Amino acid sequence: xxxxxxxxxxxxxxxxxxxxxxxxxxxxxxxxxxxxxxxxxxxxxxxxxxxxxxxxxxxxxxxxxxxxxxxxxxxxxxxxxxxxxxxxxxxxxxxx
Amino acid sequence: xxxxxxxxxxxxxxxxxxxxxxxxxxxxxxxxxxxxxxxxxxxxxxxxxxxxxxxxxxxxxxxxxxxxxxxxxxxxxxxxxxxxxxxxxxxxxxxxxxxxxxxxxxxxxxxxxxxxxxxxxxxxxxxxxxxxxxxxxxxxxxxxxxxxxxxxxxxxxxxxxxxxxxxxxxxxxxxxxxxxxxxxxxxxxxxxxxxxxxxxxxxxxxxxxxxxxxxxxxxxxxxxxxxxxxxxxxxxxxxxxxxxxxxxxxxxxxxxxxxxxxxxxxxxxxxxxxxxxxxxxxxxxxxxxxxxxxxxxxxxxxxxxxxxxxxxxxxxxxxxxxxxxxxxxxxxxxxxxxxxxxxxxxxxxxxxxxxxxxxxxxxxxxxxxxxxxxxxxxxxxxxxxxxxxxxxxxxxxxxxxxxxxxxxxxxxxxxxxxxxxxxxxxxxxxxxxxxxxxxxxxxxxxxxxxxxxxxxxxxxxxxxxxxxxxxxxxxxxxxxxxxxxx
Numbered sequence: 001x002x003x004x005x006x007x008x009x010x011x012x013x014x015x016x017x018x019x020x021x022x023x024x025x026x027x028x029x030x031x032x033x034x035x036x037x038x039x040x041x042x043x044x045x046x047x048x049x050x051x052x053x054x055x056x057x058x059x060x061x062x063x064x065x066x067x068x069x070x071x072x073x074x075x076x077x078x079x080x081x082x083x084x085x086x087x088x089x090x091x092x093x094x095x096x
Numbered sequence: 097x098x099x100x101x102x103x104x105x106x107x108x109x110x111x112x113x114x115x116x117x118x119x120x121x122x123x124x125x126x127x128x129x130x131x132x133x134x135x136x137x138x139x140x141x142x143x144x145x146x147x148x149x150x151x152x153x154x155x156x157x158x159x160x161x162x163x164x165x166x167x168x169x170x171x172x173x174x175x176x177x178x179x180x181x182x183x184x185x186x187x188x189x190x191x192x193x194x195x196x197x198x199x200x201x202x203x204x205x206x207x208x209x210x211x212x213x214x215x216x217x218x219x220x221x222x223x224x225x226x227x228x229x230x231x232x233x234x235x236x237x238x239x240x241x242x243x244x245x246x247x248x249x250x251x252x253x254x255x256x257x258x259x260x261x262x263x264x265x266x267x268x269x270x271x272x273x274x275x276x277x278x279x280x281x282x283x284x285x286x287x288x289x290x291x292x293x294x295x296x297x298x299x300x301x302x303x304x305x306x307x308x309x310x311x312x313x314x315x316x317x318x319x320x321x322x323x324x325x326x327x328x329x330x331x332x333x334x335x336x337x338x339x340x341x342x343x344x345x346x347x348x349x350x351x352x353x354x355x356x357x358x359x360x361x362x363x364x365x366x367x368x369x370x371x372x373x374x375x376x377x378x379x380x381x382x383x384x385x386x387x388x389x390x391x392x393x394x395x396x397x398x399x400x401x402x403x404x405x406x407x408x409x410x411x412x413x414x415x416x417x418x419x420x421x422x423x424x425x426x427x428x429x430x431x432x433x434x435x436x437x438x439x440x441x442x443x444x445x446x447x448x449x450x451x452x453x454x455x456x457x458x459x460x461x462x463x464x465x466x467x468x469x470x471x472x473x474x475x476x477x478x479x480x481x482x483x484x485x486x487x488x489x490x491x492x493x494x495x496x497x498x499x500x501x502x503x504x505x506x507x508x509x510x511x512x513x514x515x516x517x518x519x520x521x522x523x524x525x526x527x528x529x530x531x532x533x534x535x536x537x538x539x540x541x542x543x544x545x546x547x548x549x550x551x552x553x554x555x556x557x558x559x560x561x562x563x564x565x566x567x568x569x570x571x572x573x574x575x576x577x578x579x580x581x582x
Contacts, residue, residue, distance in 0.1 A: 005456060014411060014455040015418075015432065016448060017440035026452055029510055033453060034466075036511060039400040041465060045472035054288050054478065054527025054552045055334055062328060074195045080425035089420045092431040 003034040098258040098574055101167050101315040108155060108166045115151035115166030118261070119144055119210055122168040126212075126259035129577050134234045135244075135253040137173045139213035140180050144168065147210040154208060163318040165208030170260035172251050173214035174221050174297040175306070177201055180211075184297045185219045185229040188442030189423045198295020199330065200264060200306050200323045207322045212260050215250030219444045220414065221271055221299045223247050224516035227507050228446040235503065236279060237575035238542055242500040245275030245516075251309045252279035256575055262319050263309045268299050269402055270495075270520025272307045273532040277495035277545025280534040280571070282562070283309045284316045285520075287552050288527030289334035291320075292327035300409035301332075303402075303524040313533060313563045317342025320555070338553075344560035350384035352561065355488030359395040360519045365497040368538040373494045376535050376546050379568045380492075380561075388488050392480040395522055397473045402521045403514060404457045404470035411454030414447060449510065474525045481526045485551045490561050493519050495532035495545035519547060529555050531562045535569040543571075 007027040011018055018026070076082040081089075099107075099121075107113040123141065130136060151166040171177065174184040176194035178201075183189040197205070204211060218228035226234040226249030234249045236242040237257040244253040248265025252275035255263050265272040267285035276283020284307045291306045298304060308319035320341050327333045356377055361370055381387045419425035419438035426441050428434030443451065457466040484491060497518060506513040523530040529552075532545040546565055550558035 007452070010452050010456045010459065012436075013459060014451045015415075015435045015439055016443070016451065017433075017436035018448070022448075026449060029449060030453055030456065032511055033403060033449075033514075034456070037400045037403045037457075037466065037470075040397050040404065040469045040473045043394060043397045043469075043473050043476060045469070045476055049472070049475055057289070057332070057334070060335075070195050075421075078192065078195065078422040080419060080423075087420050090428055090431050090434045094430070 003031050003038065005030055005034070098311065099261060100311050101163065101261050101318055102312070104167055104261055105163055105165070115148040115155070115210055116145070118166060119148040119168050119212070122212055122259055122261065125257065129237070129257045129259055132235060132240045132577060133237055133253045133257055134232055135215055135250040135257065135259060136170070136213045137183065137185065137216050137231055137250070138181050140211065143180065144210050144212050151208045151210060161206070161208035162322065164204065164322050167209050167261050168212045169204060169209045170212050170215050170251055170254045170263040171201065172217050172248050172263070172265045174217060174266055175201055175264065176295045176297065177211070177214065180214065182214065183231070184221070185217045185231055186442065186444065186447070187230045187424065188417050188438070192423055196295065199292035199327045201295065203323050215248070215254055215263060217250055218247035218446065220297065220410070220447050221247040221266055221268055222410070222446045222450055224270070224274055224513050225506065226250060227503065228444060230444050233503055236500045237577055238280060239500065240577070241502055242542070243278070243503050245278035245496070245500065247271040248309065249275045252276050252281055252283065255279070255281045255309045255311060257577065258574065262315055264306055264323070265309050266296055266304055266306050267524065268303045268406060269524050270517040272309060273520050273530060273545070273547060274496050274516060276309055276532045277534070278500040278543065280543030280573070280575070281309055281311060282313055282316045282531065282533055283307070284320065284531040285523060285529060286320060286324060286555060287334070287529045289332050290324045290338060292330040292333055294327055294329040298413040300406040301413060302409060303406060313559060313566045314342060314345055316531065317345060317559050339556055341555040342559055344556050345563040347560050348383060349380055349561055349564045352385050352490070352557070353388055353488040354380055354385045354561065355388045355390035355484055355491040357395070357491050357493045358389055358391045359393070360493035364515065365494060366499065369494050369497065369499065369544050372536055372544045373546055376565060376568065377492065380564065383564055383568065390484045390488060390491060392484055392522070394473065394476040394480045398477055398522045398525055399514065399518055401470040401473040402525060403453070404466050405474065407450040407454035408457045408467050409454070410447070411451045411458065414451055417442065477522055478526050481528065481551070489557055490554070491549040493547045495519055495547040499538050499540070499542035499544060523549050528552055529558050531558055533562050533565045533569070534571045535565065536571055537573065
């Protein structure tokens with residue numbers, strides 16, 4: 001059974017501006033892929049937990065030591081727009 | 097057979113060749129093959145010439161930096177290199193020149209390696225053919241109408257064609273091993289956590305792992321010995337001691353138990369691939385290995401789980417491309433409009449598809465049915481592996497169900513493309529090491545790869561078996577590009 005996706009909503013969540021034709025194409029492809037992916041629901045996983053790292057590592061704190069970091073101007077030089085030591089971006093909030 | 101890393105290293109130390117001479121050979125080879133292969137996105141001629149001159153000077157002064165000293169190495173273009181453009185084959189990073197080196201790059205430089213350039217890949221390492229590169233497809237040196245595999249297709253093609261002696265790739269679902277198989281070279285994914293991901297442009301962080309592509313198993317272990325080890329800059333880095341991975345190369349397989357994975361055969365596998373793999377298993381038996389049929393039933397769900405977990409992690413990782421700190425910016429009146437326009441224009445179709453897929457799989461109401469269940473499948477796969485490794489030392493299978501396919505054959509069908517990785521994905525989900533070794537050519541003259549998988553930190557045994565596979569196969573051909581020119 002194909003999975004029905006609200007593709008416009010998903011694209012908005014992902015901050016992707018796409019044309020209506022592109023959205024249509026992705027909606028169809030995602031339906032096919034998700035139908036295959038939904039097979040994961042066929043495995044009886046019982047009490048199995050969720051896992052990510054194959055080695056049993058425990059969290060450790062590093063020493064709180066100062067080490068050299070990237071040079072600020074060197075980093076800002078890669079930005080599309082920078083000024084006075086800051087990244088410059090369009091406003092995130094609307095101002096009335 | 098072209099020069100191996102080990103042979104070149106011996107030649108450097110006997111004075112038969114210099115690092116500058118090795119680099120010259122590799123650059124000359126690239127200048128004749130690149131028009132057909134497009135293995136490289138960037139060749140850093142100047143940087144490489146300087147590094148080679150320095151490597152020669154160090155060797156002359158008696159400062160021997162080890163097995164990669166003076167060796168020309170290529171890097172997949174998703175590893176950041178200070179001062180050398182790094183794009184991950186995406187328009188969104190066009191022109192990006194990183195301010196720092198990835199840990200693997202620093203390690204290569206400190207070991208005296210000569211970095212030739214940056215190789216082509218599927219955009220953000222998402223794909224199995226390099227056809228998703230925003231800068232054009234790479235081609236297979238054995239047949240330039242076919243793909244080299246992917247996503248580390250440029251690295252595999254460069255090593256196969258001799259335009260690098262060794263290369264690094266990254267493997268999230270098979271992206272080192274599958275192109276190695278399709279190009280007739282050795283490709284290896286180490287245990288998760290043993291090679292630092294610091295400076296690897298992230299695709300799916302719980303699966304990504306950097307590893308070597310080389311002509312031989314011995315070379316593979318040499319490169320791994322240089323790049324692996326604990327890195328305080330990487331949170332998942334394994335802090336323990338690591339053995340010399342090649343210490344049992346040449347020891348044979350007498351008394352080892354080799355498991356043949358039942359689930360990695362049958363429908364969708366080319367008969368010539370299955371025959372070649374079956375014959376190799378018989379020869380391992382003749383060499384003294386005990387062959388055991390093994391079933392890992394959860395493998396049936398591996399591909400489905402992978403195509404939920406990897407896109408979910410990708411959708412989070414690729415959120416950093418927001419048009420603010422680096423890369424492309426497309427103008428917009430608000431931050432959100434700017435980001436959406438930048439991302440809509442900057443990402444190609446495959447990253448877009450996966451970001452959408454991952455965003456959906458993580459979104460409210462679907463999380464448990466998709467992502468949560470996929471993570472539980474992952475645990476089931478790890479349990480199946482653990483059961484199998486109580487009975488055998490390594491597991492074997494084909495690396496890819498098929499040989500190299502024609503360019504364009506799978507581009508319109510994402511699911512068919514995803515099936516290219518059916519044999520390699522389980523080791524990413526488990527985090528275990530695995531290697532592809534070329535074992536021969538099919539009747540069309542295309543390479544067939546044999547996969548050896550081992551438990552976590554089982555690299556020594558994995559290489560031991562891989563070296564025997566290599567010896568038994570006696571695969572020493574190199575592609576002859578001139579004959580392929582159309």
